[in-house]
Amino acid sequence: MVTNYTESALDHDQESNSEFLNDFWKAALMGYGSGLCIGLSIIYIMISTGNLKWHARIIEGMEQGIITWRRKKQRESLELPCRYQVFGCQDVFTYHSRHQHEQNCKFHPYNFP
Numbered sequence: 001m002v003t004n005y006t007e008s009a010l011d012h013d014q015e016s017n018s019e020f021l022n023d024f025w026k027a028a029l030m031g032y033g034s035g036l037c038i039g040l041s042i043i044y045i046m047i048s049t050g051n052l053k054w055h056a057r058i059i060e061g062m063e064q065g066i067i068t069w070r071r072k073k074q075r076e077s078l079e080l081p082c083r084y085q086v087f088g089c090q091d092v093f094t095y096h097s098r099h100q101h102e103q104n105c106k107f108h109p110y111n112f113p
């Protein structure tokens with residue numbers, strides 16, 4: 001009896017859960033659909049006006065943005081925190097200066113009195 005009750009309760013939960021998911025996907029698709037419509041009309045306007053210079057500029061700008069973003073990511077990945085960060089060192093270095101710093105770091109565990 002107890003098992004039956006638990007199972008039916010579980011079924012009910014799953015049902016309301018999927019209903020919620022259905023609503024969620026409907027809303028998401030509607031949002032995506034309207035966004036797609038706006039995007040398509042912008043592309044349509046750009047093509048129909050034949051303003052391809054403007055179009056090329058946007059692509060150029062996007063490419064520049066992606067390159068800048070990639071460079072930024074690359075630079076960030078080259079910056080490393082001090083090896084003794086766990087001991088309280090807050091400094092961040094590039095690979096080579098980090099190695100130098102770590103030999104003189106005041107948070108170096110062997111430098112403790």
Ligand SMILES: [Zn+2]
Pocket residue numbers: 082083084085089090091101102105106107
């Ligand atoms: Zn340090």
